[in-house]
Amino acid sequence: MSDGSWYDADIDHVIISEAQIREKTAELAKQVSVDYASVEDGLLLVCVLKGAVMFMADFARALGRHGPSTEMEFMAVSSYGQGTTSSGVVRILKDLDRDIAGRHVVVVEDIVDSGLTLSWLLKYLESRSAASVEVVALFRKPDAVKVSVPVKYVGFDIPTEFVVGYGLDFGERYRELPYVGVLKPEVYARA
Ligand SMILES: O=P(O)(O)OC[C@H]1O[C@H](OP(=O)(O)OP(=O)(O)O)[C@H](O)[C@@H]1O
Ligand SMILES: Nc1nc2[nH]cnc2c(=O)[nH]1
Numbered sequence: 137m138s139d140g141s142w143y144d145a146d147i148d149h150v151i152i153s154e155a156q157i158r159e160k161t162a163e164l165a166k167q168v169s170v171d172y173a174s175v176e177d178g179l180l181l182v183c184v185l186k187g188a189v190m191f192m193a194d195f196a197r198a199l200g201r202h203g204p205s206t207e208m209e210f211m212a213v214s215s216y217g218q219g220t221t222s223s224g225v226v227r228i229l230k231d232l233d234r235d236i237a238g239r240h241v242v243v244v245e246d247i248v249d250s251g252l253t254l255s256w257l258l259k260y261l262e263s264r265s266a267a268s269v270e271v272v273a274l275f276r277k278p279d280a281v282k283v284s285v286p287v288k289y290v291g292f293d294i295p296t297e298f299v300v301g302y303g304l305d306f307g308e309r310y311r312e313l314p315y316v317g318v319l320k321p322e323v324y325a326r327a
């Protein structure tokens with residue numbers, strides 16, 4: 137946090153640094169590339185907007201160094217709205233543009249917290265007859281293990297705290313932070 141960016145003043149502490157994210161993303165891409173090396177028609181990456189936007193961009197580029205080839209699809213779903221707890225209702229704000237039947241799909245997600253978003257999404261994608269569906273999630277919180285969401289590739293297990301940065305927002309802000317951190321209490325008091 138020494139570069140003096142405007143947002144550093146709102147951050148209480150950093151949980152995962154920019155360098156750690158970069159390193160882990162390369163590692164995850166390597167694993168996925170090995171596991172899907174024999175897929176003939178390439179991988180279909182499904183990014184869960186908006187939170188996963190940064191991870192999708194970096195993960196896809198890292199995967200591009202190894203293969204297999206990828207195509208990108210974007211879905212937007214939301215269950216947190218403006219707050220810090222899940223509403224329990226997953227809403228599709230933007231659906232897939234294409235048919236995914238017979239395709240090998242990897243869902244690219246930023247965080248698995250309650251697991252609600254993913255468990256809903258996996259059922260949805262399976263109902264669209266993908267050949268296979270796996271998940272790569274950069275962050276996972278302990279509550280996620282209480283619901284049965286199979287996440288094959290996990291970057292970091294982090295504590296049960298509301299975090300922002302690297303795509304993750306509070307009231308739509310802080311997504312552009314290059315690291316992931318916890319906001320100071322006064323930021324919530326101000327909101
Ligand atoms: O495991 P869960 O408890 O369901 O939480 C995880 C989801 O919450 C966030 O999305 P959010 O609903 O905030 O939408 P956003 O990505 O547009 O910010 C995050 O990006 C995940 O998709
Ligand atoms: N910004 C943000 N969104 C979330 N969605 C689920 N958990 C979180 C979190 O810790 N931070």
Ligand SMILES: [Mg+2]
Nearest residue numbers: 187216217305
């Ligand atoms: Mg959000």
